[in-house]
Amino acid sequence: MRRNKVFAAGVATLALGLSLTACGTTEDKGDGGGDAGCDLSLAFFGPETGDAAGLGKPIIQGAQLAIDQHNEDADCKVKYVKYDSQGSPDEAPALATEAAGDESVIGIVGPAFSGESAAAGDTFAEAGLPTITPSATNPTLADNGWDTFHRALGNDATQGPAAARYIKDTLKASSVFVIDDASEYGAGLAGIVEKDLGGAVKGTDTIQQKQTDFSATVTKVTDAKPDAVFFGGYYAEATILIGQLRDGGFDGKFVVADGVKDPAFLDAGKAAEGTIITCPCIPDTDPAVADFAKAYSAEFGEAPGTYAAEAYDAASIFLAGIEDGIDNREDMLKFVNDYDEKGITKQLKFDDKGEPADVHVYAYTVKDGAIVPEGEIK
Incomplete structure (x- = not known):
C-alpha cells in the first residue's frame, strides 16, 4: 500500500506545515513552484471563473492540497497549472490544444464538466495525455474510445x-x-x-x-x-x-x-x-475522509466542497506515478490504467473504459440553510 501523505505525520503537524509552505501551486497558467531539476506539471481543467466557478473551486483546491503535500518533501516538486474553461464546451478545444502542447503537463485533473470533456477528449487522446475527471458524469464519455479517459466517481x-x-x-x-x-x-x-x-x-x-x-x-x-x-x-x-x-x-x-x-x-x-x-461524492462527514477534511480546512479555511476529495484522489494517482519515477505521458498512462490502491473516497481502480470499479451515490437535504448529508442511496 502506498503511503498517503495526508495522514503520515498527523493533522496537527500537517496544518502547521501547510501554513508555512505552499510549494508548487499557481493561481495562473504557466506559473508556480517546482525546481530546476524536475519540469513536471499537473493541470486542472475546468471552471475557475464564470457562472460555474463555485463547482470548480473545490476541485482546484482538492488537487492543490495533494500537490502541496507531495512537494513538502519531494525530490521532484510538481508544478500546478490551471486551464480555466469556465465550464464551456466552446472554450475547451483551444484550451485542450494548449494543455496538450505543454510537454511538462503529465496529467489532467478534469475536465470538470461533461460538455467540456466531450469537446476536449479527442485532443487529449491524440496527445496521449491521461485525464482523471473527479466530476464529469455523463455515461457516454466512456464510450468514445479514448484510452486516456478516466473517471474517479460513478457516472x-x-x-x-x-x-x-x-x-x-x-x-x-x-x-x-x-x-x-x-x-x-x-x-x-x-x-x-x-x-x-x-x-x-x-x-x-x-x-x-x-x-x-x-x-x-x-x-x-x-x-x-x-x-x-x-x-x-x-x-x-x-x-x-x-x-x-x-x-x-x-x-x-x-x-x-x-x-x-x-x-x-x-x-x-x-x-x-x-x-x-x-x-456520487462522499460527504466530508464520512469517517473515511475526516482527516482529509481537517487538512483541507487547515489550508483553505473552509470545509471541502463538492468533489474536493475526489479531486484529491485523482491528483494523488498521478503523484504516485511521479514518486515511482515516471516522467512521461506514455508511462503515466500505463500507470493510471493499472492503478489499484485505496484512496480516501474509494478503492481507486479503472476498467478498460476508464470507469471506476467502486461506485457510491449519496443523498443530501437542504435543511436550516445548509446542505446536510443523509447517507448512501443503496
Whole structure:
C-alpha cells in the first residue's frame, strides 16, 4: 500500500506545515513552484471563473492540497497549472490544444464538466495525455474510445437510477415532472431519471443555461400538479427555478443532482429548504475522509466542497506515478490504467473504459440553510 501523505505525520503537524509552505501551486497558467531539476506539471481543467466557478473551486483546491503535500518533501516538486474553461464546451478545444502542447503537463485533473470533456477528449487522446475527471458524469464519455479517459466517481448511469429510486421509494412520489437544462450533463441525467421513473413522469420540459425567466415551465409544472420535480442541470439555474416554482404555487419536493450541490444554491433561501440533492461524492462527514477534511480546512479555511476529495484522489494517482519515477505521458498512462490502491473516497481502480470499479451515490437535504448529508442511496 502506498503511503498517503495526508495522514503520515498527523493533522496537527500537517496544518502547521501547510501554513508555512505552499510549494508548487499557481493561481495562473504557466506559473508556480517546482525546481530546476524536475519540469513536471499537473493541470486542472475546468471552471475557475464564470457562472460555474463555485463547482470548480473545490476541485482546484482538492488537487492543490495533494500537490502541496507531495512537494513538502519531494525530490521532484510538481508544478500546478490551471486551464480555466469556465465550464464551456466552446472554450475547451483551444484550451485542450494548449494543455496538450505543454510537454511538462503529465496529467489532467478534469475536465470538470461533461460538455467540456466531450469537446476536449479527442485532443487529449491524440496527445496521449491521461485525464482523471473527479466530476464529469455523463455515461457516454466512456464510450468514445479514448484510452486516456478516466473517471474517479460513478457516472449518471448509476446516479440517475439512484435518484429515481429515492423519488419512488423514499419520497413515495407517484407523479414527477422532469426538467433539464439542455446541457450534455443535465439532459443526459434527466433522460435517465425519466426512463427509470417510467409512468410516474407526468410531464417534461427543457430550459436553457443563463435563462432567468422560467414562467412557462412553472405553468407546465403547476398544471401537471406533480408530487415532485426533478431538475437535471446546474446550480445557477436551479437557484432561480426553485424560487419561481415556489412563488408559482408548487409545494412538492424538488430533487436535483450533483450539479446543484454548491453553497450558492442556498441563495434561494427558504425556497431551497427541503431540496433533495443526489451526488456520487462522499460527504466530508464520512469517517473515511475526516482527516482529509481537517487538512483541507487547515489550508483553505473552509470545509471541502463538492468533489474536493475526489479531486484529491485523482491528483494523488498521478503523484504516485511521479514518486515511482515516471516522467512521461506514455508511462503515466500505463500507470493510471493499472492503478489499484485505496484512496480516501474509494478503492481507486479503472476498467478498460476508464470507469471506476467502486461506485457510491449519496443523498443530501437542504435543511436550516445548509446542505446536510443523509447517507448512501443503496
